[in-house]
Amino acid sequence: MKNYRTRIADSVLNRKLAGKGAVLIEGPKWCGKTTTAEQAAKSVLYLSDPLQLKRYKIDADMSLLGFLEGETPRLIDEWQLIPKIWDSVRFEVDHRNELGQFILTGSAVPAKLDDINHTGTGRFSWLRMRPMTLFESGESTGCVSLRSLFETEDYKITGNANIDLKGIAFLMCRGGWPRAVDIEDQQIAIDQSYDYVDAVAESDLTRVDGIKKNADRVRRILKSYARHQGSQASLPVLLNDIKTNENESISDVTLGTYLTSLQKIFMIEDMPAWNPNLRSKTAIRTADTRYFVDPSIATAALGIGPNDLLQDLNTMGLLFETMAVRDLRVYAEPLDGKVYHFRDKNGLECDTIVHLRNGKYGLIEIKLGGENLINEGAKNLISLANKIDVDKMKRPSFLMVLTANGAFPYRRQDGVCVVPIGCLKD
Numbered sequence: 130m131k132n133y134r135t136r137i138a139d140s141v142l143n144r145k146l147a148g149k150g151a152v153l154i155e156g157p158k159w160c161g162k163t164t165t166a167e168q169a170a171k172s173v174l175y176l177s178d179p180l181q182l183k184r185y186k187i188d189a190d191m192s193l194l195g196f197l198e199g200e201t202p203r204l205i206d207e208w209q210l211i212p213k214i215w216d217s218v219r220f221e222v223d224h225r226n227e228l229g230q231f232i233l234t235g236s237a238v239p240a241k242l243d244d245i246n247h248t249g250t251g252r253f254s255w256l257r258m259r260p261m262t263l264f265e266s267g268e269s270t271g272c273v274s275l276r277s278l279f280e281t282e283d284y285k286i287t288g289n290a291n292i293d294l295k296g297i298a299f300l301m302c303r304g305g306w307p308r309a310v311d312i313e314d315q316q317i318a319i320d321q322s323y324d325y326v327d328a329v330a331e332s333d334l335t336r337v338d339g340i341k342k343n344a345d346r347v348r349r350i351l352k353s354y355a356r357h358q359g360s361q362a363s364l365p366v367l368l369n370d371i372k373t374n375e376n377e378s379i380s381d382v383t384l385g386t387y388l389t390s391l392q393k394i395f396m397i398e399d400m401p402a403w404n405p406n407l408r409s410k411t412a413i414r415t416a417d418t419r420y421f422v423d424p425s426i427a428t429a430a431l432g433i434g435p436n437d438l439l440q441d442l443n444t445m446g447l448l449f450e451t452m453a454v455r456d457l458r459v460y461a462e463p464l465d466g467k468v469y470h471f472r473d474k475n476g477l478e479c480d481t482i483v484h485l486r487n488g489k490y491g492l493i494e495i496k497l498g499g500e501n502l503i504n505e506g507a508k509n510l511i512s513l514a515n516k517i518d519v520d521k522m523k524r525p526s527f528l529m530v531l532t533a534n535g536a537f538p539y540r541r542q543d544g545v546c547v548v549p550i551g552c553l554k555d
Contacts, residue, residue: 260305304425498534
């Protein structure tokens with residue numbers, strides 16, 4: 130496809146198609162699911178096309194198998210608009226007894242589970258997509274590979290970054306939305322994230338469960354969530370924050386309903402806690418850390434732009450975490466890795482831990498940059514590494530301070546890698 134930018138999910142999708150009869154691609158709208166699926170598909174059924182839906186209504190009492198006929202892999206886009214098609218896909222996968230038959234995509238309106246009789250276990254594989262990383266959008270030089278950090282001891286770190294702090298501020302506000310990446314006018318590119326938030330508040334959240342959501346309340350919830358990015362803020366903390374601007378009372382149950390709906394459309398993606406084997410019996414805090422799937426949602430919800438971030442580095446530092454977490458989650462996916470956070474009762478914490486299925490892991494602190502913050506991050510990493518019981522689990526593959534600012538990556542004398550986000554790739 131013309132102008133298609135290679136996605137890290139491309140290789141993950143091909144691997145999953147080689148192992149299962151069908152693959153379901155999930156993720157927030159506008160993140161590129163359909164376009165990525167189209168690269169692997171040999172035929173396509175667009176259920177968002179009114180003519181296709183009209184055909185379904187006419188043939189409502191007939192088999193849905195006709196929708197599945199076509200060269201494989203066959204893409205069924207926005208499959209949740211006809212939930213029963215899930216069972217038809219499962220049936221076809223069973224009877225064809227071949228791998229890589231179907232790709233399903235969907236996001237804005239989750240399927241009604243009442244219309245589905247089978248889970249798809251053993252027939253389906255799931256792939257989570259997110260907005261573009263800086264490497265996928267072309268802003269990161271990719272001179273430091275996360276894979277190589279795991280696979281190569283004393284991996285030589287060289288290269289340089291092409292983004293300064295001002296550039297990072299813009300990219301945080303623009304986000305990783307594919308339709309925004311190629312827009313040359315910076316303000317128009319940033320407008321895409323405002324449009325995204327407006328669409329969620331005015332329509333998408335109501336469509337999740339058919340229950341009318343107050344658009345102004347949605348915006349207040351998003352604004353509160355943005356203020357607590359990178360924290361383990363509890364529901365009561367969020368509730369008190371929201372109540373200050375509410376004309377009507379809001380209960381924790383109502384707030385929980387809104388947050389659940391935001392999770393269902395993949396707008397928020399909180400980070401679970403990591404539970405390593407420690408030499409001490411120090412209690413580990415297990416609350417999830419609050420994150421949007423992309424930093425531009427936070428900046429749009431707060432109504433701030435690049436200049437506002439540069440004038441408030443504390444806020445920029447918090448929202449930079451969201452950008453870093455977004456990229457690390459995508460880079461970890463082809464490595465069979467997940468991203469966690471760590472915090473114990475004594476306040477020792479680590480922003481992110483990339484833990485692979487094979488037991489390898491890397492400890493990463495996220496900082497804007499500057500000698501003092503880098504030293505602080507390195508100290509935390511070394512303190513946590515020294516607490517891990519390496520008789521019961523592996524030593525960390527690497528310790529990294531991931532920064533927003535900095536011209537080049539390097540390894541400190543204490544072994545900690547300092548890597549600008551504009552250098553990192555999968």
